[in-house]
Amino acid sequence: MVEFRMPSLGADMEAGTLVEWLVKAGDRVKRGDVVAVVETQKGAIEIEVYQAGQIEKILVDLHSKVPVGTPLAIILAEGEAKPAAAVPAPPAPLPPTIPAPVIAPTAPPWRPVAAPVPPTAPAAAVHAASPAARKLAAERGIDLSTIAGSGPGGAITYADVERVSTVPAAAPPEKRKVPTLDFTAMRTAIAAAMARSKREIPHYYLDHQIDVTACEQWLAGKNATLPPDNRILMGALALKAVALAARRFPAFNGFYRDNKFEPSQAVHVGVAIAIRGGGLTAPALHDVDRLPLDELMARMRDLIQRTRAGRIRSSEIADPTITVSSLGERGVEALYGIIYPPQVAIVGLGKVLTRPWVVDGAIVPRSVVTITLSGDHRVTDGHAGALFLAEIGKLMQEPDKL
Amino acid sequence: MSDIDIRRVLQEELNNIAPEADVASVNPAADLREAIDIDSMDFLNFIIALHHRLGIDIPELDYPKLVTLDGAFAYINAKLQARQGQA
Numbered sequence: 001m002v003e004f005r006m007p008s009l010g011a012d013m014e015a016g017t018l019v020e021w022l023v024k025a026g027d028r029v030k031r032g033d034v035v036a037v038v039e040t041q042k043g044a045i046e047i048e049v050y051q052a053g054q055i056e057k058i059l060v061d062l063h064s065k066v067p068v069g070t071p072l073a074i075i076l077a078e079g080e081a082k083p084a085a086a087v088p089a090p091p092a093p094l095p096p097t098i099p100a101p102v103i104a105p106t107a108p109p110w111r112p113v114a115a116p117v118p119p120t121a122p123a124a125a126v127h128a129a130s131p132a133a134r135k136l137a138a139e140r141g142i143d144l145s146t147i148a149g150s151g152p153g154g155a156i157t158y159a160d161v162e163r164v165s166t167v168p169a170a171a172p173p174e175k176r177k178v179p180t181l182d183f184t185a186m187r188t189a190i191a192a193a194m195a196r197s198k199r200e201i202p203h204y205y206l207d208h209q210i211d212v213t214a215c216e217q218w219l220a221g222k223n224a225t226l227p228p229d230n231r232i233l234m235g236a237l238a239l240k241a242v243a244l245a246a247r248r249f250p251a252f253n254g255f256y257r258d259n260k261f262e263p264s265q266a267v268h269v270g271v272a273i274a275i276r277g278g279g280l281t282a283p284a285l286h287d288v289d290r291l292p293l294d295e296l297m298a299r300m301r302d303l304i305q306r307t308r309a310g311r312i313r314s315s316e317i318a319d320p321t322i323t324v325s326s327l328g329e330r331g332v333e334a335l336y337g338i339i340y341p342p343q344v345a346i347v348g349l350g351k352v353l354t355r356p357w358v359v360d361g362a363i364v365p366r367s368v369v370t371i372t373l374s375g376d377h378r379v380t381d382g383h384a385g386a387l388f389l390a391e392i393g394k395l396m397q398e399p400d401k402l
Numbered sequence: 403m404s405d406i407d408i409r410r411v412l413q414e415e416l417n418n419i420a421p422e423a424d425v426a427s428v429n430p431a432a433d434l435r436e437a438i439d440i441d442s443m444d445f446l447n448f449i450i451a452l453h454h455r456l457g458i459d460i461p462e463l464d465y466p467k468l469v470t471l472d473g474a475f476a477y478i479n480a481k482l483q484a485r486q487g488q489a
Contacts, residue, residue: 223462228450231462233442276439277422304443328441 001080002051003071006060009040009317010193016040017065018072027055029075034313036072041189043182043281047314053077186279194338201256201344202377205336208389210396211357213367218399234352235326236297238371240402241395242347243267243288246322249388251380252345252373253321261344261379270320270340271300273307282323282340283307283316293402324349334370344376347392403456408478412471415451419444430471445469458482 006016020037029035034046035055056074060066197203215237223231246253246267254263267289270282285291285299306312325337326349333353337346350370357366371392375385395402413425416438423438434440440448449460449468458481460468468474 220462228446228453228460231446233446235442274441276420301443301447305447330435330441 001056002053002075002077004035004049004051004073004075006038006066006068006070006072007047007314007318008068009038009045009314010189013040013068015065015067016045018060018062019044021058021062023055023058023073025055025057029053029055038314041182041185043186043310043312045312045314045317047072049075051075051077053080183275183278186275186281190280193340197338197341201339201341203339203374204377204382204385205372205374206382206385206389207334207336207370207372208386208393209355210369210371210393211366212352212369212396214397215399216352216367230294230297232293232297233300235328235349236293236300237396237399237402238326238349238369238392239269239271239285239288239300239324240291240293240296241392242322242324243269244395244402245388245391246345247289248391249384251384252375252388254344255321255342256344256376256378257342264321266321268319268321270323270343271303272323272325272337273304275308281307281312281317282320282325283312284318284320286315322347327351334372336372337374339374339376344379345388346374348372348374403482405475405479408475408482409471411452411455412474412478415448415455416440418451419448425471428471430475432471433469434471434474435469452478456482458485 006018009016016038017040018036019039021035022037023029023033023035029049030052031050032048035049036047037044038047039045053075056076058073060070060072066072212234215234219232219234219237226232246269250263251261253267254261256262266287268284268286269288270284272280272282274280283303285296285303288296291299303316320340320343322343323337323340323346325335325346327335329351331351334350335348337348339346348371350372352367352369354365355368356363357368358364359366371389373385373389375382416425416434417423419440420438425438428434428437435445445465449465452458452468452474453460456478458478460477464477467477
């Protein structure tokens with residue numbers, strides 16, 4: 001018997017509100033299945049299970065806000081008998097004093113500002129429904145209890161609400177894709193994490209210009225043979241190069257916790273993604289150092305689309321080991337990031353510029369990118385950082401090997 | 403496909419990418435990347451959507467022709483007419 005608990009989705013999270021159950025008692029689950037949606041300061045996060053088995057009992061009702069670590073459900077492993085004893089009592093509502101947040105003990109006596117509990121659906125709407133469905137139903141004044149859900153576990157989906165509602169002809173259908181993210185809460189989370197970073201992490205900053213002409217030429221040749229769905233962007237090459245360099249220089253890849261650095265074997269690259277309308281989040285792409293480029297590109301596209309639609313998974317938010325931030329082709333020449341604790345490095349990518357460059361003694365136009373590193377002086381210093389950036393530059397000279 | 407249909411497809415696909423943008427009021431000669439704040443991933447998704455919806459091939463080399471609404475309209479129109487001519 002395993003207790004499925006409210007996960008910690010980052011060092012600054014203390015509690016989450018359960019807004020959607022995608023399973024019910026009796027359902028079978030396998031490792032990696034999304035079973036619930038939790039509303040946090042970072043938006044709605046899809047929570048995955050790490051245990052195969054059968055849902056024995058749901059312990060937390062919809063719209064309850066519970067602290068990190070609270071059992072949410074009981075899962076019986078395959079073949080396990082039902083427990084004779086009673087399962088743990090459902091948790092009490094969030095107490096005024098929250099259990100110690102997962103921050104380093106040396107941290108100053110600081111608490112993130114608790115985000116106000118987001119307004120939830122009216123009390124009548126106890127039916128499982130996706131956030132989008134709930135929003136649409138509220139907009140159109142439809143009682144969710146009158147709708148039969150067709151989603152997982154009978155959950156009411158957006159389409160279900162749409163089906164029963166009489167849509168005025170003028171209603172713009174594209175409105176449904178507007179993410180229902182709470183930008184104020186997201187800004188609070190960003191402020192808390194960045195203020196903590198600047199308070200605790202002694203940053204140093206380096207920059208390095210890289211000739212990416214070889215990458216551009218290689219991409220042009222490769223993409224000319226591919227349908228648009230399979231085309232690769234420069235950003236994917238850069239992510240792979242950073243991940244390979246991080247594997248070679250493990251002092252930039254891992255977590256600083258309890259006054260010491262723990263390097264990570266795996267390279268999970270946090271990808272800084274701007275949310276339309278304001279806001280930023282950096283969910284992880286897992287094992288980037290091992291992904292072939294086409295697979296990496298497909299996952300990056302999927303991650304960005306889901307993030308902007310407000311559908312990030314718990315495993316993606318909790319465990320980036322290093323972050324990459326890129327302001328894209330309309331961005332600036334260089335950006336110097338702030339490390340996201342408990343990580344120890346962030347790599348910034350500027351936009352590709354055509355610059356006069358010396359190649360074999362002659363000045364020629366080349367495509368050049370400024371790549372930066374913000375490093376944690378508790379773990380590394382500028383010399384190691386310079387080697388790390390140089391390694392990324394070298395890797396990007398041979399894109400066919402990435 | 404009529405001119406109006408092409409304009410409508412462009413507007414719908416851009417709205418899928420930038421739901422909050424008022425595409426109808428965007429200057430048709432303005433660079434879309436700036437006018438509605440789309441990045442290289444958004445632009446790729448726009449190209450993918452046009453490729454699937456209209457069945458036209460859009461090589462990467464042609465991307466610069468599609469960065470304005472007028473440019474995208476002219477490009478798609480030419481592609482569709484060329485296809486009709488072959489049929």
